[in-house]
Amino acid sequence: MKTTSRRGILLASGWLIIFFLLAPSLIVFPISLTDTSYLGLPEHGFSLQHWGTVVTNPVWRDSFLQSLLIALAASAVATAAGTLCAIGCWRLSSRFGEFVRVLMLAPLIVPQIVYALGLYRFYATLHLLDTYAGVIAAHAAIGLPFVMLIVGAALVNFDIRLERAARNLGATPTQALRRVLIPNIRTGIISGAVFAFIASWDELIIVLFIASRKVRTLPRAIWSGVNESLDPAIAAVAVILIIVTVLVLSISLHAGRRQPARNPN
Amino acid sequence: MTNCPATFSFRAVTKRYGAVMAVDNVSLDVNGGTFFSLLGPSGSGKTTLLMMAAGFEVPSTGDVTYGTREITHVPPEKRNFGMVFQGYALFPNLTVAENICFPLAVRNVGRAEREQRVLTALDLVHLSGFGDRLPKQLSGGQQQRVALARALIFEPDILLLDEPLSALDKKLRVGLQIELRELQRRIGKTFICVTHDQEEALSMSDEIAIVRNGKIVQRGAPEQLFERPATHFVADFLGESNFLEGTVLETDGAGFVRYGAQGTTLVQQSDVRLEPGERVLVSLRPSKVSLTPDCPPNRANLTSGTLAGWSYRGTEVHYEVNTSLGRLSVNAPTWQSDFFPTGGQDVWLSWPPDAATIVKDDRVTREPRQGNLPRPPADPEGNGSKYVKRSDHPQQENVDVEAK
Numbered sequence: 001m002k003t004t005s006r007r008g009i010l011l012a013s014g015w016l017i018i019f020f021l022l023a024p025s026l027i028v029f030p031i032s033l034t035d036t037s038y039l040g041l042p043e044h045g046f047s048l049q050h051w052g053t054v055v056t057n058p059v060w061r062d063s064f065l066q067s068l069l070i071a072l073a074a075s076a077v078a079t080a081a082g083t084l085c086a087i088g089c090w091r092l093s094s095r096f097g098e099f100v101r102v103l104m105l106a107p108l109i110v111p112q113i114v115y116a117l118g119l120y121r122f123y124a125t126l127h128l129l130d131t132y133a134g135v136i137a138a139h140a141a142i143g144l145p146f147v148m149l150i151v152g153a154a155l156v157n158f159d160i161r162l163e164r165a166a167r168n169l170g171a172t173p174t175q176a177l178r179r180v181l182i183p184n185i186r187t188g189i190i191s192g193a194v195f196a197f198i199a200s201w202d203e204l205i206i207v208l209f210i211a212s213r214k215v216r217t218l219p220r221a222i223w224s225g226v227n228e229s230l231d232p233a234i235a236a237v238a239v240i241l242i243i244v245t246v247l248v249l250s251i252s253l254h255a256g257r258r259q260p261a262r263n264p265n
Numbered sequence: 266m267t268n269c270p271a272t273f274s275f276r277a278v279t280k281r282y283g284a285v286m287a288v289d290n291v292s293l294d295v296n297g298g299t300f301f302s303l304l305g306p307s308g309s310g311k312t313t314l315l316m317m318a319a320g321f322e323v324p325s326t327g328d329v330t331y332g333t334r335e336i337t338h339v340p341p342e343k344r345n346f347g348m349v350f351q352g353y354a355l356f357p358n359l360t361v362a363e364n365i366c367f368p369l370a371v372r373n374v375g376r377a378e379r380e381q382r383v384l385t386a387l388d389l390v391h392l393s394g395f396g397d398r399l400p401k402q403l404s405g406g407q408q409q410r411v412a413l414a415r416a417l418i419f420e421p422d423i424l425l426l427d428e429p430l431s432a433l434d435k436k437l438r439v440g441l442q443i444e445l446r447e448l449q450r451r452i453g454k455t456f457i458c459v460t461h462d463q464e465e466a467l468s469m470s471d472e473i474a475i476v477r478n479g480k481i482v483q484r485g486a487p488e489q490l491f492e493r494p495a496t497h498f499v500a501d502f503l504g505e506s507n508f509l510e511g512t513v514l515e516t517d518g519a520g521f522v523r524y525g526a527q528g529t530t531l532v533q534q535s536d537v538r539l540e541p542g543e544r545v546l547v548s549l550r551p552s553k554v555s556l557t558p559d560c561p562p563n564r565a566n567l568t569s570g571t572l573a574g575w576s577y578r579g580t581e582v583h584y585e586v587n588t589s590l591g592r593l594s595v596n597a598p599t600w601q602s603d604f605f606p607t608g609g610q611d612v613w614l615s616w617p618p619d620a621a622t623i624v625k626d627d628r629v630t631r632e633p634r635q636g637n638l639p640r641p642p643a644d645p646e647g648n649g650s651k652y653v654k655r656s657d658h659p660q661q662e663n664v665d666v667e668a669k
Contacts, residue, residue, distance in 0.1 A: 161354035164321055167341040168348040169368040170419060179371070183358045 025242060032235035039230040050232040060221065060237060067201060067218040068244075070132065074139035075196035081140070082147025082196070083189050087181065090155040101148065108145040115142075116209040123210050130214045138206050143196025150195065154188025187255050194252035198245055270297030270455050271332030273318070273423060278327035280313050280479075287313040288324070289479035295472075300449045300456045302466040305476030306502070312427065314476070315459045319425050320344050331422065342371075347416030348425040352432055353408045355400035361411050362387070362396030368419035386414040406437050413445075417452070424449075426458040430465060442468050463503050467491065475499050482627070496625040500548035507554075507593045509547040509621070513539045521618060527589050532565045534619045546626045551594040553620035556584055557613050558604050564615035568593075572610045586612060 034040055035047040054060045085104060089097035107115060119138055120129070128134030162184065166176035182189070204219040211220065218241055225234045273295040280288040288310045295301045303311040316322040317329055320341035329337045336344055355364050365386050369379045387393050390410035400408055409429065416424055429445065430438045446469045449456045460466050466473050467487040474484035475498070483495040494500035497508065511526030522535045524545050533547055561567070570588030577583075577599075584595040584606070593614060 159352075159354065161350045161352065162356060164319075164341070165348070165350055165354040165356070166367070166371075167321075168319055168346065168425075169371065169415065170342045170345075171367075171371040172342055175371050179367070180356055184356075186358075 028235045028238040028242070031232060032239045034232050034235070036232065039232050039235065051236045053231075053233045054236045054240070057233070060233065063216050063218045063221040064237075064240065066216060070135050070139060070215075070217060071197050071200040073132075073136045074200040075143055075193050077136065077140035078143030078147050078196040078199075079189060079193040082144045082192060083151050083182075083185075085144075086148050086151040086155060087177070090152065101152065104148045105145045107142045112142075112205045116206045119206060120209045129210055130212050132215060135207060135211055135215050135217070138210060139200035139203060140196075142203065142206070143199045146195035146199060147189075147192035150192040151185060151188045154185040158184055190255040191252045194248050197248055201245060201248070202241060270422065270453070272297055273455060273457070274328075274330045275314065275317070275324075276328040276330060278314075278317065278324045278329065280310075280317065280322060281325045286479050288317070290327070291479070291481055292327075293474060293481060293484070295455060295457055297455050298453050299471040300446065300458065300469055302458045302460055302470040302473045303476050304460055304463060304466040304473050304502075307461055309476045310479035311459045311461075311476040313479075315425055315427055315457065318423075318457060319346055319348050345419070345421050346423045346425055347419065347421035349409070349412045349416050349427065349429045351428040353400075353412040355408055355411055355415075357400055359400075360396065361392065361398050361400065361403070364400065364411055365396075365415045365418055367415060372419065382418060386418045389417075390414045405433050406441065409433065409441065413448070421454070423455045423457060426456060428460055429458065431460075431462070438465070439468075445469060467503070475502065477502075493622050494548055494624055496627040497546060497548070498627050500622070500624050505551050505594060505596070507549040507551060508624075509549060509590055511545055511547070513541050513543045513545055515541055522623075527591070529568055529589055532618045533621060533623060535623050537623065539623075545623050547621045548624045549593075549616065549621040551583070551596040552581075554593065554595045554614050554616050556586070556595045556597055557615070558610070560613050561615050565618045566620075567613065567615045569611060569613050572606055572608060572612050574608070575606050584612075586614060588614065 030041055031039060032050060033046040033048070034042045034050065035045050036043055082104070085100065089101045091097075092100075123129045123134050126134075128137070158181065162180050163176050166180040167173070171179060202219055203217075204223060207215070207217050207220045208223070211217070216224075218237060222234050222237055222241075225231055225237075275291050275293045278288055278291050279286070291314065293314075303314055305311045313322060317324055320336070320339060320343075323338060327337075328335055331344075356367065359367070362383050366379055366383050369382060374382075383396070384393070387396055390413055392407060392410055392414070395403065395407065400411065403411065409432075412429075426445075430441055433441065442465060445456075449469075458466070458469065470487055472484060473487055473490055475482045475490065477498055483490060483499050485493075490499060491503050494503060494506075500506040500508070509526050509531065511524040511531065514523045514525050514530065516522050516535075516539055520534055520536065522533050522539055522545070524531055524533060524547075526547075531547075533545070539545065555561075560569070568588045568590055570586040570593070572584060573587045573592065574585045575582060578596075579599070581596045581598050584597065586593050586595060595614060
């Protein structure tokens with residue numbers, strides 16, 4: 001009797017947590033199909049008119065492409081730099097390496113608004129405000145800690161004897177890196193890249209500070225849209241944002257599963 | 266590639282990790298074309314020596330040379346030494362053929378030649394047809410062969426082996442010991458093998474160096490080390506041994522020493538000149554002692570005792586006998602043990618003067634290793650003797666300094 005009630009409480013709290021996790025995100029799906037002209041749930045039926053706006057309106061399309069470009073470039077930079085840095089720290093395995101590792105986590109530790117404020121002052125003198133390069137660099141910096149952490153975790157499981165074997169068999173340090181080390185931590189690198197992509201893809205605070213007219217990412221466009229009008233097209237854009245994030249995350253899951261899948265039993 | 270393999274040497278090599286001395290002033294020449302083993306307990310520094318040979322570690326002081334070439338600071342990929350790692354270190358993301366091909370691929374060998382040589386190598390280690398498998402789809406013994414083929418395909422000058430058989434079960438190990446030995450003879454290359462398994466070292470090597478606390482205690486051919494161990498440590502580490510402690514009574518000109526141990530007078534052959542009154546430590550292999558139920562006539566060394574226990578080991582019978590010299594172990598071939606032992610039975614132990622060896626006492630003070638040895642009495646000569654000498658570094662005994 002007692003165990004059943006405990007089980008019930010456990011189940012109820014589980015569902016409650018799932019509801020709080022998902023409901024705020026999922027609500028945008030019906031809203032995007034609303035037949036009203038304001039941000040609200042459908043009243044008389046579903047309509048695709050707001051999706052039509054998003055697809056045809058060059059402003060939304062432009063924002064989407066900008067976000068995609070920035071996120072791809074930022075995650076590429078973060079993945080390359082973060083992977084090399086993680087490998088360097090791993091190889092040093094000294095107090096200095098440990099120090100660098102903590103330093104690289106700074107964008108994660110410092111409150112993002114403080115970081116954004118600092119960037120704003122910094123970029124003003126460098127003339128990087130409202131430029132692609134500026135936003136890509138800033139987003140690469142916030143993606144770096146994810147890559148460092150995930151690749152660092154992958155390296156813990158890497159057998160250093162494999163690298164030594166490569167060197168012994170005649171590979172230069174670069175060849176050993178390219179042919180042995182990187183293929184064996186590939187899963188970690190892909191996951192790191194995915195998280196770096198997402199960190200940039202849905203980033204708003206920094207963009208609010210360092211970009212204005214020329215660079216206008218999707219989150220930024222949603223933010224302006226909510227402030228200016230309550231166009232239901234925003235819900236459709238939000239749905240696109242979520243779908244892209246889920247797609248990219250599934251890449252990471254797929255990469256993680258591929259390795260064991262190569263081996264029957 | 267048919268030129269005579271050169272000598273590999275360590276010259277006064279020392280390796281320090283912080284305060285720990287992993288390798289302590291080792292000088293060693295490995296003759297070209299021999300199977301050489303570095304044998305020692307874990308933490309003795311033998312792996313550090315191998316890592317310095319491969320180029321993964323650089324000595325703190327001293328030189329590493331190959332032939333006339335000084336290679337102390339040459340990076341591993343430029344040494345042209347193959348290596349079989351502990352656990353094999355096969356690349357899990359590459360197939361067996363790709364693993365074996367790796368040394369050729371990084372050397373930009375042409376595709377056709379590469380394929381040809383991989384097929385030959387697979388054939389050499391009896392793995393034809395396994396080229397497309399992944400390493401984890403192979404058994405331990407097969408993985409070991411892939412590691413061997415991979416380390417040999419680029420015609421290295423020396424093959425280094427780090428505990429090559431430790432991951433395998435015993436029966437497979439014996440077979441592969443013979444195979445490795447046979448392979449080495451066939452290709453005539455220098456093999457340097459690190460192992461903690463004395464049986465493995467004895468059965469495969471042309472020469473063995475015993476390593477302890479970063480130093481080489483003794484080197485020599487397997488039978489020489491086994492029959493004539495120089496120190497207590499070597500005798501104890503290579504197989505079983507009884508230890509008898511005594512004081513020299515008299516010496517004759519012909520190399521025989523009479524010594525007293527616990528009131529019994531024993532005779533021992535000795536290459537070293539000893540003076541009466543000196544303390545001696547004698548290593549006596551259990552298999553060199555004969556055990557009889559009746560007193561045998563005319564034996565140089567004879568003691569009586571009571572049978573404390575015995576165990577049947579198939580090819581031999583192991584006896585434990587309590588004597589006035591302490592508890593002694595005896596191994597007798599089963600076919601020679603024609604009496605039925607009973608507990609507490611009186612038996613006689615005897616051995617010829619050349620059966621045992623006088624060894625240097627390098628025991629660590631707080632280490633009562635042999636149960637049959639009564640605690641050594643205080644040295645009446647004021648510790649001035651040549652043979653009773655304690656180890657200088659007892660605190661280093663269990664420090665694990667093996668390079669990871």
